Amino acid sequence: MTDFQPKARAxxxxxxxxxxxxxxxxxxxxxxxxxxxxxxVDSSPAAKLDNxxxxxxxxxRYHYELIRHQRDTTVYGGIRSTxxxxxxxxxCHVGYGAEHKPIAVNxxxxxxxxxxxxxxxTLNCFDCHATVPEGEAxxxxxxxxxxxxLPGVHPQPRAAGVAASPEPTAAPESRxx
Amino acid sequence: xxxxxxQVNQERRRFIGAAAxxxxxxxxxxGVVVAALSSGVPGDVQAAPRTDPVSDRHxxxxxxxxxxxxxxxxxCVDACDQENGLNLQSEPLGDDEAKWQNQRATWIRKVKVQDxxxxxxxxxxxxCQHCEHPPCVNVCPTGAxxxxxxxxxxxxxxxxxxxxxxxxxCPYKARSFIHEQVEQKLTRAPRGKGCVxxxxxxxxxxxxxxxxxxxxxxxxxxxxxxxxFGDLRDPSGPLRQAMAAQPSRMIREDLELNTGVRYxxx
Numbered sequence: 001m002t003d004f005q006p007k008a009r010a011x012x013x014x015x016x017x018x019x020x021x022x023x024x025x026x027x028x029x030x031x032x033x034x035x036x037x038x039x040x041v042d043s044s045p046a047a048k049l050d051n052x053x054x055x056x057x058x059x060x061r062y063h064y065e066l067i068r069h070q071r072d073t074t075v076y077g078g079i080r081s082t083x084x085x086x087x088x089x090x091x092c093h094v095g096y097g098a099e100h101k102p103i104a105v106n107x108x109x110x111x112x113x114x115x116x117x118x119x120x121x122t123l124n125c126f127d128c129h130a131t132v133p134e135g136e137a138x139x140x141x142x143x144x145x146x147x148x149x150l151p152g153v154h155p156q157p158r159a160a161g162v163a164a165s166p167e168p169t170a171a172p173e174s175r176x177x
Numbered sequence: 178x179x180x181x182x183x184q185v186n187q188e189r190r191r192f193i194g195a196a197a198x199x200x201x202x203x204x205x206x207x208g209v210v211v212a213a214l215s216s217g218v219p220g221d222v223q224a225a226p227r228t229d230p231v232s233d234r235h236x237x238x239x240x241x242x243x244x245x246x247x248x249x250x251x252x253c254v255d256a257c258d259q260e261n262g263l264n265l266q267s268e269p270l271g272d273d274e275a276k277w278q279n280q281r282a283t284w285i286r287k288v289k290v291q292d293x294x295x296x297x298x299x300x301x302x303x304x305c306q307h308c309e310h311p312p313c314v315n316v317c318p319t320g321a322x323x324x325x326x327x328x329x330x331x332x333x334x335x336x337x338x339x340x341x342x343x344x345x346x347c348p349y350k351a352r353s354f355i356h357e358q359v360e361q362k363l364t365r366a367p368r369g370k371g372c373v374x375x376x377x378x379x380x381x382x383x384x385x386x387x388x389x390x391x392x393x394x395x396x397x398x399x400x401x402x403x404x405x406f407g408d409l410r411d412p413s414g415p416l417r418q419a420m421a422a423q424p425s426r427m428i429r430e431d432l433e434l435n436t437g438v439r440y441x442x443x
């Protein structure tokens with residue numbers, strides 16, 4: 001009986017360590033799981049919304065399809081008003097740091113990079129496109145903001161211009177052509 | 178005989194264009210198909226912002242009165258730089274200043290022309306002339322250089338490979354190549370290393386329902402009113418009215434490109 005004891009002790013230690021490592025693995029998985037669902041940056045306007053332009057699950061899987069489709073519509077058709085624009089993504093998902101300064105949407109731990117570095121998928125949208133909302137033309141967010149500022153006024157398409165239009169009446173007139 | 182050689186052979190151009198288009202289409206040119214579909218779509222109402230694809234019911238163009246273009250004034254160039262984020266380009270470290278000025282992207286530039294016999298000096302702004310038969314589109318091997326249904330000649334930088342054939346083909350030296358990664362970009366004007374770009378008649382403004390360009394606005398703001406922007410398809414519009422009131426011509430009209438930008442007093 002006495003010669004059996006060391007063996008039993010060894011077995012207990014093995015079981016314990018196995019259990020411990022399993023628990024650790026479980027913890028790590030849990031952390032990963034919360035991470036996957038938690039990529040919306042807290043300081044971004046998106047954090048205040050219930051869902052994205054499409055259901056979240058759909059966006060996770062197909063956002064690139066949507067962006068690419070919108071890309072051709074915009075370049076060839078000149079349509080910038082639909083809800084699947086990259087400009088809209090950046091506007092809504094950009095995080096804000098100290099002094100309300102926007103942080104590049106593709107920076108480390110920010111909205112795009114958080115998932116893309118985890119999945120090891122390189123994205124090159126931002127080789128050319130702006131990473132913070134600056135000098136935007138028209139998008140849903142700016143239009144909605146304008147609507148809130150001036151209720152009842154039809155949102156003007158351009159947000160940031162160089163010089164204000166000399167005659168505000170000129171644009172509607174010419175639009176009727 | 179020599180006269181025949183000098184004449185522009187539109188038939189030949191069409192044939193080569195069609196052949197190039199077929200090649201681009203075979204190479205997976207979705208752009209060609211989309212561009213073809215977007216033309217002639219009815220119901221193109223000018224409302225802000227647009228929800229229908231651009232159509233050939235409009236053809237955007239300009240009339241530039243060189244008599245009103247002041248010497249030394251760069252209002253249009255500065256406005257274009259600001260509007261399209263061209264002022265955000267930075268000179269590469271250790272680069273020669275003259276070389277940089279030559280290579281930095283410029284969408285519009287001031288040109289001074291002097292008649293050697295009479296000594297008359299003419300100032301004019303020169304940008305992409307938005308030709309009806311654009312040579313840059315003819316030569317593009319990927320279909321990236323294209324003419325939008327409303328006559329704006331643009332580059333789809335998603336499929337531009339940066340070969341710069343279009344820059345060689347353009348008789349107006351209107352296109353620029355981005356040599357270096359640009360750190361700061363405007364949302365309305367994406368810009369990336371390895372692509373060609375040029376004036377797009379402030380397409381983001383037009384798509385948003387405005388009928389103006391940054392250069393025309395700045396010129397009017399300075400009180401010169403040398404640049405008039407408008408719709409070439411609208412006979413009662415301000416552009417066609419102004420074109421009817423005074424003689425105007427195209428630069429290099431011997432090439433018969435039917436440019437969208439016309440010059441008066443040249």
